[in-house]
Amino acid sequence: MSTTIDTTGASPNVTTRQTRSSTRQALTSTASTQRDQSPDSSSKKPPITPLPSDYSRWRIPLPPEDRDALVTKHDWLTTHTIPLPKDVLRSISLDPMTYLNPVDATYVFAQAEAGTAVCVSPDGILLTCAHCVAENAGELAKVPFRVLVSASGNMVMAQIISWDPVRDLALLIIDKAQSPQRPFPYARIASSPPKFNSRLLCIGHPGSEDLESRKKKKTGYGTLELSEGAFRGMAEDQDPHNNSKIGALKHDCWTYWGHSGAGLFDRATGNLGRIIGSSGSVSRRVRDE
Structure with a gap:
């Protein structure tokens, strides 16, 4: 399953909208x-x-x-x-x-x-x-x-x-x-990687189950959580185009399982630099620092 998609808003086959801001x-x-x-x-x-x-x-x-x-x-x-x-x-x-x-x-x-x-x-x-x-x-x-x-x-x-x-x-x-008006609020994808130590924002949906507890407990996290951190470079031993096991990008924003797919945004520009991979790769990125 594959297709070519125009993310500039000029595609004749898709639609757009603007929603209320959560702020x-x-x-x-x-x-x-x-x-x-x-x-x-x-x-x-x-x-x-x-x-x-x-x-x-x-x-x-x-x-x-x-x-x-x-x-x-x-x-x-x-x-x-x-x-x-x-x-x-x-x-x-x-x-x-x-x-x-x-x-x-x-x-x-x-x-x-x-x-x-x-x-x-x-x-x-x-x-x-x-x-x-x-x-x-x-x-x-x-x-x-x-x-x-x-x-x-x-x-x-x-x-x-x-x-x-x-x-x-x-x-x-x-x-x-539910609100089908156009355009949709969106994030621009960064055209180049962030510089080392660039400040980042992560906005994601942490899971509600505490996987670190032997007993079934709720984490108490909100449906969306924002965390702050920085870009810590790329893992030298990892192919950046292969994220099937662990990702190459390193950062120290707080994440939890469920953050998969969450955006890592350049704080200076608001542009999307990357999305979070599996929770295992997130843990490695944090531990590496």
């Missing part, structure tokens, strides 16, 4: 500015199918535990905000067309297990880890879509358009949403 009290005017100045190419794109605002009316074949997880995560995201550092808020306010809000671009999977994705195009293209979507090709073939919730609480359905288990990357495209 909406501070950035309402910013979101409005981005929406008003975005190029409108909607006439060339098929509309996104609206989903009922009442998710009890959804006719989605989700397992009961995943439906329960969807409700829990949606309720949390619509009643909490993810506070951004003051310098980041200032950068967004000063130049909203260049420094895009990384929280707005973040999504969590509705499945009972955790998992994160980042919107990388105003057309609604989501980047995540392959293992967040499916562990193997057989599992991938069973269900061609996934349900996710944005940081602002917009529930969406997204079709899987690319899946690469070697690089541990997957792309999905939103085709149904």
